[in-house]
Amino acid sequence: MPDPRAGGARPLGRRRLWLALVTLLALTGGGVAVTALATPSKAPAGDTDTKGPPPATAPVTRGDLTDSSSRDGTLGHLGERKINAGGPGGTLTWLAPAGSVVERDERLYEVDGEAVRLMYGDEPMYRTLKAGDKGKDVRQLEENLAALGHTGFDVDEEYTDRTAAAVKRWQKSHDLKQTGTVGPDRIAFAGSAVRVKEAGPDAGAGGQGRIAPGDRLATGTPVLTVTGSERVVTFDVPAAEAATARTGTKVTVTLPDGTRLPGRVTAVGRTATAGDDPQDKTPKIDVTVSFDDPGEVKGVDQSPVTVELTGETRRDVLSVPVNALLALPDGGFGVQVVENGTTRDVRVELGMFARGRVEVSGDGLSAGAKVGVPS
Incomplete structure (x- = not known):
């Protein structure tokens, strides 16, 4: 066994280091703190290396390091959701067009x-x-009447x-018979304004067609498929990584035109399900993101976007590119200054891995120092 003090033992190759890092990142999810990793009992501050300089260098930097994915x-x-016919039936004579937004009393x-x-x-x-x-x-009903200005109750x-009496005033405003009663032939409830996605399926056509004006409706016939009017982004994460997308997590969404908009996670599914990809049956959880300023969102429905999740931030730390790390003979990690x-x-001792860099600390390191990296 060569004696390290005699200079016979050198740092291990970067190929073996990468195998170790791949295993490490797979176990940790690629963005967590890994402090005091494999610290040996003897930790020399650093010996002068007589071999030639590395093919390239990169600076040690000091600043904030943010874990993101x-x-x-x-x-x-x-x-x-579906809007179903609620009245006794009849002939459909008009439908709100696809893409339109319907608000209260419309x-x-x-x-x-x-x-x-x-x-x-x-x-x-x-x-x-x-x-x-x-x-x-x-x-x-009373909350809606009051919001429309029909008060007195x-x-x-x-x-x-x-x-x-308030219902009669509402009926008068729409030139309806003033009965003071109101039912599902006049009103449908939804949680907020809705956006019309498409007309409901035609049950008489085996669900293959879409209903249209002129079709006969029966009670319960699906008339419209609607969504909320708010623009959102949906994506999924493996169940094992659900902690990276907790409710409230800040995100940045890149739209198809390159626009970057801030938002946050507003809903995380509670049940993990396998996706439709036959090559990937990893259980996944659905995540919904809302925008901080929905009015700034442009883009065609169902467009692909990129969501960048912001995780933990380490303030005022030293970091180096991950590929600057060397595996030392006794199991620790180092850099070549x-x-x-x-x-x-x-x-060095390792901290957070983020965006291709790793937090490091150790005697003899300072911001601006040059460390060896592959060419």
Whole structure:
């Protein structure tokens, strides 16, 4: 066994080092702190190296090091749901066009020339509401009436004569018969404004066609497929890496035209499922990103985008390119410092790996020093 003090033992080749790093990064996810890795009991500060200079050098830098990762995502809209016919049926005479945004009290579709309008709420419109009724759907209706300026009642879960009077004023504003009652033949609830994705499938055509004005509707017929009006990005991560995309994680989204916009993770799936790729059955979790400024988002629906997730940040640390690392004979890691035409191997402790660099610390290292790297 050669004696290191006699100069017979040299740092191991970078090929073996890369094998060690590949294993290390696979185990850690490629972006975590790995401090005091394989620190030996003896740690010489560094011996002068008599061999020639390395083919290239890179500087040791001091600054902030941020762990980030990129994912392929898809630009789309928030959520997707069906709007079903709620009335007794009839002939479809008008549909909100695909791509349009429908807001509170605007038309979704018409049956026999009579409009069904959107109101905001999570409870479905499943019955005709009248004085004496109680429930969450009553509160939803009253909240919408109040938002539209038809007031004069208490917003609660009880449909009173005052609620009926407000309904009559709403009906008058749309030239409807003023009955003071309202049902699913006039109103459909959704959580917010919706964007029309497409017309509903034609059940009579075996689901192969799309309904259109002139078609007959029955109660429960899917009329429209809608999404939320907010632009979002969706992507997936392997279940083992779910911690990299927690709710609230800041991201930067690169759109197809190169525009970079900030956002954050707003939803993370709770169930891991295998993807559609037959070559990759790794369980994955769906992640949704919302933009900080949705009005700045441009791009065709279902366009591919890149999502950069920002992780942990180490402040004011020294770092070197990962390929500057050398595997030392006794199991530690080092770098080859080039100074005044000579080289010396300096043992280092490793910290965070990020963007092709690694946090390092050790005696004899300072910002601006040159370290050897492959050409």
